[in-house]
Amino acid sequence: xxxxxxxxxxxxxxxxxxxxxxxxxxxxxxxxxxxxxxxxxxxxxxxxxxxxxxxxxxxxxxxxxxxxxxxxxxxxxxxxxxxxxxxxxxxxxxxxxxxxxxxxxxxxxxxxxxxxxxxxxxxxxxxxxxxxxxxxxxxxxxxxxxxxxxxxxxxxxxxxxxxxxxxxxxxxxxxxxxxxxxxx
Ligand SMILES: [Zn+2]
Numbered sequence: 001x002x003x004x005x006x007x008x009x010x011x012x013x014x015x016x017x018x019x020x021x022x023x024x025x026x027x028x029x030x031x032x033x034x035x036x037x038x039x040x041x042x043x044x045x046x047x048x049x050x051x052x053x054x055x056x057x058x059x060x061x062x063x064x065x066x067x068x069x070x071x072x073x074x075x076x077x078x079x080x081x082x083x084x085x086x087x088x089x090x091x092x093x094x095x096x097x098x099x100x101x102x103x104x105x106x107x108x109x110x111x112x113x114x115x116x117x118x119x120x121x122x123x124x125x126x127x128x129x130x131x132x133x134x135x136x137x138x139x140x141x142x143x144x145x146x147x148x149x150x151x152x153x154x155x156x157x158x159x160x161x162x163x164x165x166x167x168x169x170x171x172x173x174x175x176x177x178x179x180x181x182x183x184x
Pocket of ligand 1: 098136137138
């Protein structure tokens, strides 16, 4: 166990207990992923995935040549989509997921996101065989979107070999930093 605190002269110190090699507890986190073929999805989900795939064609990605698209179905059924927008100054660009969610949040601030679909094309312009998971920064933004509306956001990750369905963002970002952590 490690303890941070203050001692003489208010200097921070670090203390390791004599039993540092002893394991006190062990826990594991499991996430559930449903894997579907495209034809197994219902009509609304197929449409959402189609829109994410179409959005890849509007990607601006002259540097990575990795074209990503996302489509969000809002609680009232409205659908918005977006794609990655790159910049020669790399950090100035933005991923498809955040482009889509920020647009949804600014255009329809009252609407929770029911489902977010994500798809990508490789350098050859083909839709990827495997699902494309969002980057860490996008996962954090997705988590905020859930927290903002107090509603789980279902996620569909498109791959030609199968489509992953995750029931919420927590499944993509376990042990996440949330507002409650600041109260503990
Ligand atoms: Zn991202």
